[in-house]
Amino acid sequence: MLQRSQRVLETIPVGSLGLIPLKSCEELGQKVNDYLVEWRHTNELEHKENIAFTGYERDSYLIPAHTPRFGSGEAKGTIDDSVRGNDLYLMVDVCNYSLTYKLYNYTNHMSPDDHFQDLKRVIAAIGGKARRITVIMPYLYESRQHKRSSRESLDCALALQELVNMGVENILTFEAHDPRVQNAIPLHGFETVTPAYQLVKGLLNSTPDLQIDSQHMLVISPDEGGMSRAVYLANVLGLDMGMFYKRRDFTRVVNGRNPIIAHEFLGTDIEGKDMIVVDDMISSGESMIEVIRELKKRGANRIFVFSTFGLFTNGLELFDKAYEEGCLTKLLTTNLVYQTPELLSRPYYVSCDMSKYIALLVDTLNHDVSISDLLNPYDRIQALLNKYQEEHPQV
Known part of the structure; x- marks a missing residue:
């Protein structure tokens, strides 16, 4: 800083x-x-x-x-x-x-x-x-x-x-x-x-054995809307990037939205690489968890999630389960919005002070x-x- x-x-x-x-x-x-x-x-x-x-x-x-x-x-x-x-x-x-x-x-x-x-x-x-x-x-x-x-x-x-x-x-x-x-x-x-600087700083301070190069790490955008965010971070860190896009069912509307059928991946091989998944906010967290699981299926190593706002509108159960299963390594969000004591106590959580x-x-x-x-x-x-x-x- x-x-x-x-x-x-x-x-x-x-x-x-x-x-x-x-x-x-x-x-x-x-x-x-x-x-x-x-x-x-x-x-x-x-x-x-x-x-x-x-x-x-x-x-x-x-x-x-x-x-x-x-x-x-x-x-x-x-x-x-x-x-x-x-x-x-x-x-x-x-x-x-x-x-x-x-x-x-x-x-x-x-x-x-x-x-x-x-x-x-x-x-x-x-x-x-x-x-x-x-x-x-x-x-x-x-x-x-x-x-x-x-x-x-x-x-x-x-x-x-x-x-x-x-x-x-x-x-x-x-x-x-x-x-x-x-x-x-x-x-x-x-x-x-x-808050890109604070999120990167939080990752570096909490993880001592990172290899930050395109052979060992990839930046992932969980959807097409966050592409510019992921492109910026990938360029700054000197990494390649990949993205998921949501295949939706446009014949139905559930809770005011067309339901997601599948997350399709576009990008290079991710076998054995660390992942930085970057998004502007985590609301319920369901889409983020699906992306994490898809990355694990494709052979990703450690997965670090960056999000400016961690709202967690459905609680932390999904993230707890993903951490226990070894799918999630670290979750980093800022203190720009209210953080529950439960969130701050989680072993996988890193708070980035703004x-x-x-x-x-x-x-x-x-x-x-x-x-x-x-x-x-x-x-x-x-x-x-x-x-x-x-x-x-x-x-």
């Missing part, structure tokens, strides 16, 4: 930095805040005492915000501190189903819709007083409903338009299901960030400096690979 000390940020900040992680994103927000506090206390900034840098160095950049609910399920947004003139960064995890609220006499788990409404409530509580508002939404709300097929709602596009109409200037997300959804807000900032990367993005944007070099992790991954090869010369 590019160190904060290597970045020269001498430009005047857009405004006094404020970080507002909603309750769904509290833990990640606290880690981001800790990095920012540490960097700004230790940074030898030439103009730190200048009036333009008032409030630059603080013990915390967190601004308390709450979204209390009434017994009917209705809610409101409140902010405890003044935010006038601040450069605000709001963080929300729309997938955090662990949070609950009372609805009449029932306990209701928060859905993505609830989290999105709470985000809008906090923006409404800001009341236009902030200098600039940036929303950091790691899992883009409704991102799987990104294009229209016949008479359907375009929820993601509508959500983005709602945010910018409320005064949001920039939206930061990770691995948007289809980045073209930004066409809905062409005059505002929209960045989709890849807080430092987010802090770098926030720190850089607050200075109104380009983040282009942060968005392309190629050089950092190469440095990581070189270091790994030096530390493991026998491999």
Whole structure:
């Protein structure tokens, strides 16, 4: 990772930095805040005492915000501190189903819709007083409903338009299901960030005997939609790639989709090679498990699964079974969405922390400096690979 000390940020900040992680994103927000506090206390900034840098160095950049609910399920947004003139960064995890609220006499788990409404409530509580508002939404709300097929709602596009109409200037997300959804807000900032560096780092740190070359390893895309992701990773690591495509039964619809008949493989021989299966998200995990089993049938050695978002909507039973059978070696996802204690306790699971990367993005944007070099992790991954090869010369 590019160190904060290597970045020269001498430009005047857009405004006094404020970080507002909603309750769904509290833990990640606290880690981001800790990095920012540490960097700004230790940074030898030439103009730190200048009036333009008032409030630059603080013990915390967190601004308390709450979204209390009434017994009917209705809610409101409140902010405890003044935010006038601040450069605000709001963080929300729309997938955090662990949070609950009372609805009449029932306990209701928060859905993505609830989290999105709470985000809008906090923006409404800001009341236009902030200098600039940036929303950091790691899992883009409704991102799987990104294009229209016949008479359907375009929820993601509508959500983005709602945010910018409320005064949001920039939206930061990770691995948007289809980045073209930004066409809905062409005059505002929209960045989709890849966690490729953190996933590769997690793999290298947890596995000491990898041979990262095209003779011993292959990158696999589990479907045609993730091809560009797999192509990028294969190019960066200097590997070949293969892909599966889903053969579907277009004569039937089950749970709103045409059922998958089979996974067909396109690519070179995989006998005895390690596999990196890369996808943007694991929802139920059924498709991923089918891909893993198909790779094992074809003679794959170890199988490592990379996924930005591990939702595990049907629990971990499928992955537990695959691990016990020797089909799954390691499962790596980020902490950008809620992780259950059960997931964190699994022997095959590796959590990739994204807080430092987010802090770098926030720190850089607050200075109104380009983040282009942060968005392309190629050089950092190469440095990581070189270091790994030096530390493991026998491999």
